[in-house]
Amino acid sequence: MKHNFIIILSTLLGWILLKYLLLGNVTFEASFKYGFLYHGTALLTLSVLSTANGIRVFDKTPDFLEGFKHIAKTVMVYAIGATLSVGIWHNFLMKDATHARLQNLKLQITNNYSSEEEYLANAKENGLPSDLSLSEWITSQHEAADIFYSAKTQISLTLMVYLVVGLFMSFVASLLWTKVWGVQQIKQNSR
Secondary structure, eight states: OHHHHHHHHHHHHHHHHHHHHHTTTSOHHHHHHHHHHHHHHHHHHHHHHHHHHHHHHOSSOOOHHHHHHHHHHHHHHHHHHHHHHHHHIIIIITHHHHHHHHHHHHHHHHTSOSSHHHHHHHHHHTTOOOOSOHHHHHHHHHHHHHHHHSHHHHHHHHHHHHHHHHHHHHHHHHHIIIIIIHHHHHHHHTO
16 A cells, blocks of 8 residues: 555656646646646556556455455545645645636636627627626626636535546456456466
């Protein structure tokens, strides 16, 4: 388990290093995408490494649930660590940049329409309800942006995504290990 912790911690530190290297070199959206791809790749890699470790540790192929628990233990710890790293990055290390990004988004929302007439014409053209005035629409969009950029929302959504992705990868890895590898192991043992 100590070995897994070192791998997980060094992988998380690698993500923070990647984010620092991307600062000023790519857009916020691209940095977000690369960070997500990094964590996704790490989840996949850890599920494969956990499977390889299980093959080495277990004397015989375990049943599906035991294999799944073996793999998911490491993958879920990483998913939680990845969520914490995202939260720390956006809400502590880059708090000012995240706040500036939110303010820029609010400015774009405010400047989206030059007049009430333009807003109403766009709502009518796109079949959107026009029961809100432009100022009410701007206020509602600002509130939505505040909610989306809040630490609680960001951490909750990130945790949900990484846990679902990690559980899925653990499921697939366990299925391959206990069903496909198990069949191969039986064939090798019967020779």
